Amino acid sequence: MFKNIIIVVAVTLCALFTNEHVVYSANLEHGEQIFSANCAACHAGGNNVIMPEKTLKAEALEANNIKNISAIANQVKNGKNAMPSFSRLSDSDIEDVANYVLSKADKGW
Numbered sequence: 092m093f094k095n096i097i098i099v100v101a102v103t104l105c106a107l108f109t110n111e112h113v114v115y116s117a118n119l120e121h122g123e124q125i126f127s128a129n130c131a132a133c134h135a136g137g138n139n140v141i142m143p144e145k146t147l148k149a150e151a152l153e154a155n156n157i158k159n160i161s162a163i164a165n166q167v168k169n170g171k172n173a174m175p176s177f178s179r180l181s182d183s184d185i186e187d188v189a190n191y192v193l194s195k196a197d198k199g200w
């Protein structure tokens with residue numbers, strides 16, 4: 092009886108972690124697609140063809156105070172200076188692409 096409960100708990104925990112992992116990588120993959128389709132024209136490789144110093148690299152995101160998901164998502168949604176608003180993207184698309192950008196910045200592109 093006790094053994095069964097342990098097994099049920101263990102299986103449930105496994106399922107939870109596995110699920111979380113699958114959802115997270117699926118979002119990043121989708122984020123990459125959104126990035127390629129909407130951002131790569133100006134930001135290929137995390138660079139910036141319009142304003143070369145405003146890259147998507149960790150130091151630049153830090154320096155420009157946009158080094159978290161909500162700050163990146165906000166800028167994608169509303170635009171800033173030379174960057175147009177991408178409000179045609181859905182909130183979940185923006186969430187995915189912001190996660191993708193931050194994960195690439197953390198890895199060094």
Ligand SMILES: *[C@@H]1O[C@H](CO)[C@@H](O)[C@H](O)[C@H]1NC(C)=O
Nearest residue numbers: 155156157158159160161162
């Ligand atoms: C994200 O960064 C912005 C700008 O630095 C800051 O105002 C905001 O509190 C941060 N949000 C989180 C969740 O850390």
